[in-house]
Amino acid sequence: MNRSKRLSVLLLVLVIFCVLTLGVSKYEERKEKIKNSDEIIMELNSEDVTELSWEYESKTFAFHKDENWLYDEDEHFPVNEEKIDQLLKNFQSFGVSFVIEDAEDISQYGLSDPLCTIHIGMGEENYEILLGNYSEMDEERYVSIGDGNVYLVQDDPLDSFDIELSDMIRQNEIPEMESVTEIQFAGSENYKAVYRRIIRFLIVRRTYILLKKVPGSCL
DSSP: OOOHHHHHHHHHHHHHHHHHHHHHHHHHHHTTTTEOOOEEOOOOGGGGGEEEEEEEEEEEEEEEESSSEEEETTTTTTTTTHHHHHHHHTTTEEEEEEEEOOOOOOGGTTTTSSEEEEEEEEEEEEEEEEEEEEEEETTTEEESSSSSEEESSOOOOOOOOOOOGGBBBBBOOOOOGGOOOOOOOSSSSSSEEEEEEEEEEEEEEEEEEEEEOOOOOOO
């Protein structure tokens, strides 16, 4: 093999070595962007939140606050404000256990077509939280908050947002029957029952006595 051929072979080997070195370098650079983390990526005060909505599967719910929380589609809907607070509590101190910085292909984490999208409005500040695939290996959920990173979170918000509209209804408190002195029934027939205290043989017992029809009475 003459000198020129040896130089060509050496040059080819050098090029291959440089390409491999560059590839390993890029891989290591990419690898360094995937790391464990105990970062708090979101902190909010539920008192400052004025809008909350989410889309999960075929369901979409939206609420806004005007002194009290209201359901966007029906402002007469009795909203359970404690339930709103429970939902927002997921993000009061939203911590992660794993971060993928500057993720290029979020589809592999289920975030290009997320399972659930949550919108939180705080005046001029707004958040959009995407909930993606569940990692069976880590037993955690992939999440994005729109900052270019992908996170794994141990406390899965999807558990809280997988609910029905009926779960958001404020339930009226039922009074203790010991304090009830009168009950009225209205409909095609109207009745009133009044409590009277009856003492017999030194035994006190509680009795409701049906008195009469009450024309035109209502609840």
